Structures are given as structure tokens and as C-alpha cells.
Amino acid sequence: MIPLADILYPLYQCPKASIVIAGDPFQIEPIVQVDEWKDENIYKMINLKDFQHPKTEPCSFQITNLTTQYRSVPAIGRLFSHFTPQ
Secondary structure: OOOOHHHHHHHOOHHHOOOOOOOOOOOOOOOOOOHHHOOOOHHHHOOOOOOOOOOOOOOOOOOOOOOOOOOOOHHHHHHHHHHOOO
16 A cells, blocks of 8 residues: 555666565555556556566566465465465
């Protein structure tokens, strides 16, 4: 939910900056104050379209898919996994 304007500077510092972006593209969208940005998100900004074979722009960012959740009981976790695109 971080404002996209706060992501731009470190994102475009490419090899100089070390940033970690953790999130779920299927959850809450970022908070924006500019209507033109309401449908934008970090995944679109780095042109990340596929988590199976991730490629990013303008730099090649390391993408690590997290596959284990610890917040729900196992039965609910399996339900989430069943309905989440792989």
C-alpha cells in the first residue's frame, strides 16, 4: 500500500539501491493521491507479468516467490493455495 511516488527513486537507482518489495498482487492496491495512478502498482512499474518466469524492467531485479504461509491453520492455508494461481 506504499504510495508509488515513494518507490520511484529507489527503483530507478538500479544497481546502486538495495530495496525489498514484498506483497501480493491479488491484495489491496496502493494508496494514491493522483487519479491517473489508481490502477498502477509496483508490478506494472517494473513490467513484472509472470511469476513463473519473472523478468523485470528497467533492471533485472531478483524475484523470490514465497511459498509458505504461517498465518492460518493448515486447512485454510491449503484452501488459499488451491485457489491461488501458480
